Amino acid sequence: MRLVVENLACERSGRPIFSGVGFALDEGQALAVTGRNGAGKSTLLQILAGLLEPASGTILLDGGHDERTLPEQAHYVGHRDALKPALTPLEALAFWQAMLGEPAMAPDDALDRLDLGHAADLPCAYLSAGQRRRLALARLLVSDRPVWLLDEPTSALDAGSQTLFAELVESHLGRGGLVVAATHAPLGLHEAATIRIGA
Template identity: 40%
Template sequence: MITGVEIENLALTRGDRLLFEGFSAQVSPGEAATLVGANGAGKTSILRCVAGFIRPHAGEVIFAGADPDEARGQGLHFVGHQDGLKSTRLARDELNFQSRWTGGSAAGVERAIETLALGPLMNLEVRKLSAGQRRRLALGRLIAAPRTLWLLDEPMAPLDTARRAMFGNLMAAHLAGGGMILAAVHDPLPVPARTLEVAG
């Protein structure tokens, strides 16, 4: 169980290029933070670094209450531009797999279907879904498999107005339950969030 994330003096490189250095931030339970900055400033890279995919050039990411392997294997969700959904499989199969893989139960999957109104999509192949529908399907695992820290990369972008409001309620509920959110955004999140500037 993660009880806080601390990013200390982080520097990231992509290839030979230094994206930024000296980035520090902290997220505590019940708190949301948004990473803002120009395209290519390194917002996605910060999320991928917290998720453990990218090794920091300098500095470190510290999880309170869990060692890094435990935090990444059981404590956080990462939803990026690439949703990992297989286009030839049924939406139901993919939601089931993504949820079970991250520790969700059958009851959790049902809850996700209900909360995100995924019912009508369940028997469609993923390739028949629109961008917004795919995103909702990928967000399903956030609800089906409760994990403390949500790392979200432009989560709202493909969603319509009504779904944005719905997802806003979900984030508010997650924060109220002691969850944490770190999101890369261009438009502000519909929940109170601290803004962290990422400057190249």
């Protein structure tokens, strides 16, 4: 599987955000997207996730499920954790697994993997910022999708959780996955290509 992005440009509300963005990522590879605040890192991920249209440029995913689009083969974990406050972590993961399809790890096992087993039945509203982040990342484990699009994945994570995150990503890459992550901080991976967007 190979993700090739060429000459991508984006405008928001008629204002140019970035242009000339390109990269190629093979299976087992990670890309860190860096740049100043407002450079368009989240915007780039949202375009890859199919949530925004680029002004120009091409995005090609080669070698995956031919009948599925990139967004259908990607997990997108955005800035916001997309959790309903009244649901429990277990309910939230069961929902995501049913919605995303391709079931992989059982929700309770994913919670244990992210060290959230003790909070499985609490309303998400009670979770701390780091716990909410870990729950959003647990979503990556319950459905099998080869491309992970992660926006500031380590924000709010303590040192131990950052190590855990790096282990999850390394294991995904080891299985032939692809990861694109917008970040201001090092991701703790053994190897990741980097592109900087904006000035």
